[in-house]
Amino acid sequence: MDNFFHRHAYLIEHTDASVPRVLMNEIDWSHRLIGIKGPRGVGKTSFLLQYIKLHFNPQSERCLYISMSSFYFQGCSLVKFAGEFVKRGGRVLVIDQIYKQEGWRDMICECYHTYPQLNIIYSTTTVEQAEAKDHEINTLSKCYFLHGFSLREYINQQTHENLPRVTLEEVLFNTEQVQKNILMKVRPWIYLQNYLHHGYYPFYQESYNFTERLLKNLNAMIEIDILFIKQIDIKYLTRLKQLLYLLTVNQNNSPNVSYLAKEIQTSRATVMNYMNSLEDARLIHQIYKSGANGPKKPARILLHNTNLLYALLNDTPREQDIMETFFTNSVWRHHTVESGQKPGIFIVNNHKICVCNKTDKRRKDNDLLYARYNCEVSHNGDIPIWLFGFIF
Structure with missing residues (x-):
């Protein structure tokens, strides 16, 4: 003792x-x-x-x-x-x-x-x-x-500020005042890229290579947390890893379960079970159409956080994929996130929100709110996407 x-x-x-x-x-x-x-x-x-x-x-x-x-x-x-x-x-x-x-x-x-x-x-x-x-x-x-760091927590760690959380409703309907309160202390946009690459997992603060540490953790999540606890035979390890990679490279499309089953040589039902296990391990988000959820096929699958996206892909991820992953990771904890009818549109607590670049010329829709990236402040009622990182 x-x-x-x-x-x-x-x-x-x-x-x-x-x-x-x-x-x-x-x-x-x-x-x-x-x-x-x-x-x-x-x-x-x-x-x-x-x-x-x-x-x-x-x-x-x-x-x-x-x-x-x-x-x-x-x-x-x-x-x-x-x-x-x-x-x-x-x-x-x-x-x-x-x-x-x-x-x-x-x-x-x-x-x-x-x-x-x-x-x-x-x-x-x-x-x-x-x-x-x-x-x-x-x-x-x-x-x-306990979740990984939000953008707000990451900035607090970097600056030793004590920036408070804001609510989803404040972000959506009191945007200018909320961003003003934050911008008086820090400029979140300059911290966002580092956060997207390596700021979600607290071990980024340690000295050795972040990506190598994340990949080691990722393998342990699958080999121990999923296989051991779910009692899946070790011979199916390769299938799980292959499935995660296929979901990563195709995350901007609706998952084709038949194709995935053929690629990893298993049944559709097993693919669905594997996807549920990957979600339990906080490796992916399964996003359903409004009013639908499991066991139906999800409308979209995104990685759980952007750090995983950078670690799993050899090439730089598409900016739209990065920002959609950041957005869903920022709001899913306390809110219902569903897939809209068109690409880039999500329904959060019945609010339709379009994630898009500030340069995208989209016809204004009164039913839509716009979460813009590559912009530091709101403009014409749009919301800078970094602001969603202050919800938790």
């Missing part, structure tokens, strides 16, 4: 909590069982360590961070470990990467019932087995989702 406390103190000492994530203030930390879900690479470990640093003395034994990547737990029960921690006066056990432990949901529930004086915070992936939805842990725990 002492070794775990020593490691805990070292990690907390070397954690930067100067710019905490927004989610930090949205969690009810008094709840006895809290789950932090997120895909690989969005900073779940750093988030947990930031929480501890902000709320506990590093030398205190009331709180302890542990990771299920430790081989120690291959020979020691988590429930037994939690009991020893409680005997030493421990009250908050923070468990990282809990999904690596087989039967972890049962273990967490047993700890919850056995040690009523103990609060448990755990992190896990967004990929789950279908039967997990009916597990007791879903009624006991409050779960929160």
Whole structure:
């Protein structure tokens, strides 16, 4: 146990909590069982360590961070470990990467019932087995989702500003005032290109090659988070990777499921299941026509974020694809995003929004709002697309 406390103190000492994530203030930390879900690479470990640093003395034994990547737990029960921690006066056990432990949901529930004086915070992936939805842990725990950086969070990290979030309605209908408040402090457009290339995943702040790190994470998402958790045979790994690549190079078209099934040599039903798994892993967005959703074929498939687009393509992505991916990633968390009838048009909470270049000469449609890229400020009622990056 002492070794775990020593490691805990070292990690907390070397954690930067100067710019905490927004989610930090949205969690009810008094709840006895809290789950932090997120895909690989969005900073779940750093988030947990930031929480501890902000709320506990590093030398205190009331709180302890542990990771299920430790081989120690291959020979020691988590429930037994939690009991020893409680005997030493421990009250908050923070468990990282809990999904690596087989039967972890049962273990967490047993700890919850056995040690009523103990609060448990755990992190896990967004990929789950279908039967997990009916597990007791879903009624006991409050779960929160940690995403990658928004453009606003990225700019705050770069400038140490504290730019606040805005609502979708403010962006759409109070554009000039909202952009004025932001432009008084920073010029977001000059940060946008770097964000699109490497700003979504927090590990861009580390020194080694970002794209190589992202590709390594991407492979782990498929090989571990999807194959291992969904219990897909390893021999089908190539099919999953090939499918993701095909979706990437054809993302400006409606997915042809029959073509995809033929290319990766499997059935249409399997392709649909694979696409759902890729979406669970936060690798793609499946966008449906208004009023439709699974199991029907999606109208569009976009990559989850623009960093993936740059990493997966050898050539520079099309600017329209980049901006549509940025737009959908910026609004999907709290809003319904559907595909419009024409290219570049999305329906967000029943608002029709056209994503287009500032130079596009489109006939004005009173039913449409225009999210323009390559422009820094609004013009003639259009909305600069970077402003959508301030919604979360």
